[in-house]
Amino acid sequence: MILKYFILGNLVSLCMKIINSIVVVGLYYGFLTTFSIGPSYLFLLRARVMEEGTEKKVSATTGFITG
Template sequence: MMILKYFIPGNLISLHMTIINSVVIVGLYYRFLTTLSIGPSYILLLRARVMEEGEERIKSYFYINYE
């Protein structure tokens, strides 16, 4: 009986909203899982890039000020 109440024309909007909410929740869940699986390697890549840029800034600072 619970399922049949959704097929009354007035409740089709409610059924639609329930389905949309479920899709959004599942999408957010899988996006979170994907982010966690990519995260560590991406964090290491960003760390290497930041350290490389930091070294370049230090070198440029010393070359400009002490030449």
């Protein structure tokens, strides 16, 4: 019984060390930045890769800069 509480206490302590780690905070904000890609960026990528008209490339670039 004492061993069970000792293992649980060590597990909680380890989890708290990981949660308070600066690496986890950096990963959290990194994922927030990565997933905040807006539609203007996706339109820009699509225009650069798939489209062949210069008008669409210019309009997608302008929309990306303003948006």
